[in-house]
Amino acid sequence: AVVRRRKEAEREIERAAILRKRYDIHISGHNVPAPLESFEELVSRYDCDSYLVGNLSKLGFQEPTPIQRQAISILLSGRECFACAPTGSGKTLAFLLPMLMKIKPGSKGCVKAVILCPTRELAAQTTRECKKLAKGRKFGVKLMTKDLSQDGNFKDMHCDILVSTPLRLDHAIRKRDLDLSRVEYLVLDESDKLFELGFVEVIDSIVKACSNPSIIRSLFSATLPETIEALARTIMHDAVRIIVGRKNSASSMIKQKLIFAGTERGKLIALRQSFAESLNPPVLVFVQSKERAKELYRELVYDDIRVDVIHGDLTEEQVLLLHNLPILILITVPVVFCFHCFNTVDIRLAD
Numbered sequence: 553a554v555v556r557r558r559k560e561a562e563r564e565i566e567r568a569a570i571l572r573k574r575y576d577i578h579i580s581g582h583n584v585p586a587p588l589e590s591f592e593e594l595v596s597r598y599d600c601d602s603y604l605v606g607n608l609s610k611l612g613f614q615e616p617t618p619i620q621r622q623a624i625s626i627l628l629s630g631r632e633c634f635a636c637a638p639t640g641s642g643k644t645l646a647f648l649l650p651m652l653m654k655i656k657p658g659s660k661g662c663v664k665a666v667i668l669c670p671t672r673e674l675a676a677q678t679t680r681e682c683k684k685l686a687k688g689r690k691f692g693v694k695l696m697t698k699d700l701s702q703d704g705n706f707k708d709m710h711c712d713i714l715v716s717t718p719l720r721l722d723h724a725i726r727k728r729d730l731d732l733s734r735v736e737y738l739v740l741d742e743s744d745k746l747f748e749l750g751f752v753e754v755i756d757s758i759v760k761a762c763s764n765p766s767i768i769r770s771l772f773s774a775t776l777p778e779t780i781e782a783l784a785r786t787i788m789h790d791a792v793r794i795i796v797g798r799k800n801s802a803s804s805m806i807k808q809k810l811i812f813a814g815t816e817r818g819k820l821i822a823l824r825q826s827f828a829e830s831l832n833p834p835v836l837v838f839v840q841s842k843e844r845a846k847e848l849y850r851e852l853v854y855d856d857i858r859v860d861v862i863h864g865d866l867t868e869e870q871v872l873l874l875h876n877l878p879i880l881i882l883i884t885v886p887v888v889f890c891f892h893c894f895n896t897v898d899i900r901l902a903d
C-alpha cells in the first residue's frame with residue numbers, strides 16, 4: 553500500500569509538471585498543488601457551489617487561463633501566493649473565485665475579504681466583476697467611495713468583500729473605526745503600481761490592521777521587480793511564487809517595438825512617422841496622464857487623420873458618443889481606457 557501511494561504521488565507530481573509546462577507556468581515553493589485542468593475540477597476537487605460554476609459559464613468563461621489554473625488551486629489549499637502574469641490574463645478571477653468559494657456571506661460589521669487596487673477606476677471595475685460572479689448569493693460587495701471612507705458606519709454595514717484604494721481604506725481604519733481583524737483574504741492587486749505610487753507605508757499599516765492570524769494574503773501583478781518580491785516576502789509566510797510566461801513580460805500575442813526618440817519632440821516625430829509608415833486603424837495611443845493626453849491630442853488634431861481623446865475629465869455621455877464614431881486614432885490613459893472598455897486592435901505606446 554505504501555509503494556502504491558508513493559507511485560500515485562509521483563504520478564500526481566508528474567501530471568502537475570506537464571500541465572505547468574503546457575501553460576508556461578513557473579512556480580517556486582514546496583508542495584505546490586497541481587494546476588486546475590478545467591473549471592469542472594472546482595466541483596470535483598474543491599466542492600464548489602453550483603451557483604458559482606453556473607455564473608462562470610453565464611459569463612462565458614469556459615476554460616481557466618494559466619494564472620487562474622495555478623493561483624486558484626494554491627489559494628484554495630490555504631497557501632499564500634504572489635503572482636505575476638501579463639495584463640489581461642485574467643488575474644481578477646484568479647483571486648475572486650477562491651474568496652467567493654471560501655467565505656460565508658451574511659453578517660453585519662464583519663469584513664471578510666479586502667481587495668486593494670492602485671486606482672479608483674480599477675477598484676470600481678473589480679467591484680463590478682465581483683458582483684457579477686457572486687450573483688445568486690447574498691454577498692455584501694462594497695466599493696470604498698470617498699463618502700464611505702469619510703462617513704461610513706462600518707459596524708452596521710453588511711460588507712463581506714471590500715474593494716478600495718489604499719488611502720481611502722487607511723482613512724476609514726483610522727477615522728471610522730473600520731475593523732479588519734476578521735479579514736480572511738487580503739489581495740494586493742496590481743501590486744507593482746501600488747508600490748510604485750509610494751503607498752508602502754500605508755499598505756504596511758493596512759496589512760497590520762488585517763490581524764487575523766489565519767489570513768491568506770496574495771499579490772497579483774503584471775511585473776515583478778526585485779523590490780516588490782522582497783517586500784512581498786516580508787509580509788507573507790511560505791508563499792508560492794507563480795510566474796506565467798517570462799517574468800516582467802507582456803502578452804506573447806502583442807508584438808513590441810521600442811523606439812529611442814531622444815527628446816520629447818522626437819517622440820512626436822517618431823509617432824507621426826509610425827502613422828505614415830503603417831496606419832492600421834483603429835489605433836490606441838496610451839499616455840501617462842490626462843494632461844499628456846490633451847497635449848498630444850492638440851498636436852495631432854490638425855493632421856489629416858481622425859483622432860480623438862478620452863481622459864478622466866470627460867463625462868460618461870461624451871465617452872459614449874466616442875463609442876459610435878469611426879475613430880482612427882484614440883489617445884488615452886490606460887486605466888481610463890480599461891474602464892470604458894473600447895474594442896480596438898492596434899496599440900501604440902507614446903509615453
Ligand SMILES: Nc1ncnc2c1ncn2[C@@H]1O[C@H](COP(=O)(O)OP(=O)(O)OP(=O)(O)O)[C@@H](O)[C@H]1O
Nearest residue numbers: 613614615616617638639640641642643644645774
Ligand atoms: N477564464 C476566462 N475565460 C475567458 N475570459 C476570461 C477568463 N478570465 C477572465 N476573462 C476575461 O479576460 C479579461 C481580462 O481579465 P482581467 O481584467 O482579470 O485581466 P488582468 O490580468 O487582471 O488584467 P490587468 O493586468 O489589466 O488588470 C476580462 O474581460 C475578463 O472578463
